[in-house]
Amino acid sequence: MSIRGVELGLRGLGKAIANRTILHDINLEIKPGEFIAIIGKSGCGKTTLLRLIAGLTEPTIGQVALDNSPLAGLNPAARVMFQDARLLPWKRVWENVALGLPNLNPEHALQALHQVGLADRAYDWPLGLSGGERQRLALARAIANTPSLLLLDEPFGALDALTRIEMQQLVEQLWRAQGFTAILVTHDVEEAIALADRVLLIQNQHIALNLPIHLPRSRQRGSAEFAAIKEQLLGAIFGAGYPLTSRVVGA
Amino acid sequence: MALAIEQPTTAPRSAKKRLQLRQLGQRWLPWLVPIVLIGVWQLAATIGWLSARVLPAPSTILQTTWELLLHQNLLGDIAVSTRRALLGLAIGGSLGFIFGLLNGTFPTSERLFDSTFQMIRNIPHLALLPLVILWFGIGETSRLFLVAFGVFFPLYLNTYHGVRSIDPNLREMGIVYGLSKWGLFRHIIFPGALPSILVGLRFALGVMWLTLIVAESLASNAGIGHLTMNAREFMQTDVLVMGIVIYALLGKLADTIARLIERRSLRWRVGA
Numbered sequence: 152m153s154i155r156g157v158e159l160g161l162r163g164l165g166k167a168i169a170n171r172t173i174l175h176d177i178n179l180e181i182k183p184g185e186f187i188a189i190i191g192k193s194g195c196g197k198t199t200l201l202r203l204i205a206g207l208t209e210p211t212i213g214q215v216a217l218d219n220s221p222l223a224g225l226n227p228a229a230r231v232m233f234q235d236a237r238l239l240p241w242k243r244v245w246e247n248v249a250l251g252l253p254n255l256n257p258e259h260a261l262q263a264l265h266q267v268g269l270a271d272r273a274y275d276w277p278l279g280l281s282g283g284e285r286q287r288l289a290l291a292r293a294i295a296n297t298p299s300l301l302l303l304d305e306p307f308g309a310l311d312a313l314t315r316i317e318m319q320q321l322v323e324q325l326w327r328a329q330g331f332t333a334i335l336v337t338h339d340v341e342e343a344i345a346l347a348d349r350v351l352l353i354q355n356q357h358i359a360l361n362l363p364i365h366l367p368r369s370r371q372r373g374s375a376e377f378a379a380i381k382e383q384l385l386g387a388i389f390g391a392g393y394p395l396t397s398r399v400v401g402a
Numbered sequence: 403m404a405l406a407i408e409q410p411t412t413a414p415r416s417a418k419k420r421l422q423l424r425q426l427g428q429r430w431l432p433w434l435v436p437i438v439l440i441g442v443w444q445l446a447a448t449i450g451w452l453s454a455r456v457l458p459a460p461s462t463i464l465q466t467t468w469e470l471l472l473h474q475n476l477l478g479d480i481a482v483s484t485r486r487a488l489l490g491l492a493i494g495g496s497l498g499f500i501f502g503l504l505n506g507t508f509p510t511s512e513r514l515f516d517s518t519f520q521m522i523r524n525i526p527h528l529a530l531l532p533l534v535i536l537w538f539g540i541g542e543t544s545r546l547f548l549v550a551f552g553v554f555f556p557l558y559l560n561t562y563h564g565v566r567s568i569d570p571n572l573r574e575m576g577i578v579y580g581l582s583k584w585g586l587f588r589h590i591i592f593p594g595a596l597p598s599i600l601v602g603l604r605f606a607l608g609v610m611w612l613t614l615i616v617a618e619s620l621a622s623n624a625g626i627g628h629l630t631m632n633a634r635e636f637m638q639t640d641v642l643v644m645g646i647v648i649y650a651l652l653g654k655l656a657d658t659i660a661r662l663i664e665r666r667s668l669r670w671r672v673g674a
C-alpha cells in the first residue's frame with residue numbers, strides 16, 4: 152500500500168454559529184492514510200467538523216493544518232461524499248464523475264466507474280439509478296481524481312442494510328488501494344468499528360472519546376472483540392443508563 | 403378467456419387488428435371536427451349562404467395565397483415579419499435572461515432591480531403603444547421596442563426563478579469539486595435553470611407574435627400586417643383571412659420548435 156494520504160492537524164479548533172458554540176477546543180492529529188470514524192448523537196456537530204476540514208466554513212478559533220501548513224479557504228486535498236448523493240441529473244453518469252477531473256477526462260471517469268462496479272451504466276442518466284448505485288456513482292466521483300483526503304458524511308445512512316455493507320467493503324477496498332486519509336462520519340457504530348483505525352466520539356462540543364481499533368482487517372462483525380468494542384462505545388454514548396433494552400432481551 | 407381457448411389463432415389476431423384500428427382512430431379523432439367545419443364552410447360559401455365579403459371559401463383563400471406567393475412578394479412579407487419578431491425576441495429575451503441570471507445570482511443586483519421589474523411587469527405592454535409611437539414614431543423602432551418589452555418579462559421571471567430554485571447543495575458540491583465560477587455556471591446553474599428558462603421562452607414566443615400583430619397592423623410598410631392592412635382598405639377579405647392564418651401558423655411553428663428544443667435538452671428527465 153502506497154501511503155499518499157494527507158496529514159491533518161486540528162489545533163484548538165472551535166466553531167460557533169449564531170453565538171451558539173457547536174464545537175469547542177478540538178485537538179487531533181491524523182496520520183497520513185489513517186481511517187478515522189466520527190460518531191455522536193444527531194446535532195452534535197459532526198457535519199460542522201467535516202465542513203471545517205473541507206474548508207467550506209471558517210473556524211471561529213483555532214486552525215486546521217494540512218501537512219503542517221494552515222488551511223486557508225477551500226481544502227484542495229479534500230473530496231467530500233455527502234449523505235444525499237448530490238448528482239447532477241442533467242449529466243450522464245460518466246459526466247458526473249468527470250466533473251471533478253481536470254479537462255473532464257472521460258477515460259479517467261470510466262476507470263473510476265469501473266472501480267466501483269458501475270462501468271456498464273456510464274452512459275445512462277442518474278435518474279434511472281437505484282439508491283445504492285447513486286452512492287456508488289458519488290463514490291466514483293469522489294475518488295476519480297485520486298484525492299489525498301476523503302471526507303464521508305453519513306454516506307450510507309439511507310441505504311438498506313445489505314447494500315450498506317457492500318458499500319462499506321467497497322470504501323475499505325478503495326482506501327487500501329489508494330491510501331488516502333479517510334474521515335467517515337456515521338451514526339452506525341458497527342460501521343465505525345468495521346472500518347476505522349480510530350473512532351472518535353463527539354459529545355458536549357468536544358472529542359469525548361478517542362478509541363483506536365486494533366482488530367485485524369477485514370473485520371468480523373460477529374467476533375467477541377468486535378462486540379466488546381461496540382458495548383464500550385455505546386456505553387460511552389449513553390452513559391450510566393446503558394444498556395437498558397439489551398439487558399431485558401438478554402435476561 | 404374461453405374464447406381464446408376455442409380459437410387460439412384467430413382471436414388474438416383480430417384483437418390486435420381492432421387495437422390498431424382504435425389507435426388509428428385515437429390519432430385522427432382530433433382532426434375530425436376541424437375537417438368537418440372547413441367542409442361546411444366551403445359548402446356554405448359555394449352555395450352562396452356566405453357572402454365572399456364576409457368570409458370567402460377556403461378554396462378561394464388557398465388560391466389567393468398561391469397567387470400572392472407567385473406574383474407578389476408574400477414570402478418576403480413573411481420574412482419581414484419573422485425577422486421583426488426574432489429581433490425583438492433576441493433583444494428583449496437576452497436582456498430578460500441576463501437580468502434573470504444576475505438577480506438570481508447576486509443579492510445586490512436583486513435588491514437593486516427586482517422590485518422595479520416587478521412593478522413594471524404589471525403594465526400591460528400593449529397599453530404603451532400610443533406612448534411608444536409618441537417616442538419613436540410609427541416605425542421599426544416602435545415595433546421592436548414593443549416586442550422586446552413584451553418578451554422581457556416572461557424570460558426574466560422564469561430565468562430568475564430557475565436560478566433561485568437550484569439546490570444550494572449542488573452548488574456546494576460543485577465548489578468542493580473544484581469548479582470555477584464559469585464551471586459552476588456551465589455545469590450546474592445554467593442546466594439547472596434550463597427547464598424554467600424554456601418555459602419562459604414558450605411564454606415569450608406567444609407574447610412575441612401577439613405584440614407583433616398589434617404593432618404591425620397599426621402601421622407598416624412591409625410584413626404580414628402591412629398586407630392585411632391594405633387588404634382591409636380594399637375589402638379583400640380573402641387576403642385578411644390568409645394573414646390571420648399565416649400568423650397562426652407562424653405561432654404554431656415557433657411553439658413546435660420550442661417544444662423540440664425542450665424535448666431534446668431535457669432528455670435526462672425521463673431517466674432513460
Ligand SMILES: Nc1ncnc2c1ncn2[C@@H]1O[C@H](COP(=O)(O)OP(=O)(O)O)[C@@H](O)[C@H]1O
Pocket residue numbers: 168169173191192193194195196197198199200
Ligand atoms: N448554518 C447553520 N445555521 C444555524 N445552525 C446550524 C447551522 N449549521 C449547523 N447548525 C447547528 O449546529 C449543530 C450541529 O450541526 P451538525 O454539525 O449538522 O450536526 P450533526 O452532523 O452532528 O448532526 C446543530 O444544532 C445545528 O442546528
Ligand SMILES: [Mg+2]
Pocket residue numbers: 197198199
Ligand atoms: Mg450531519
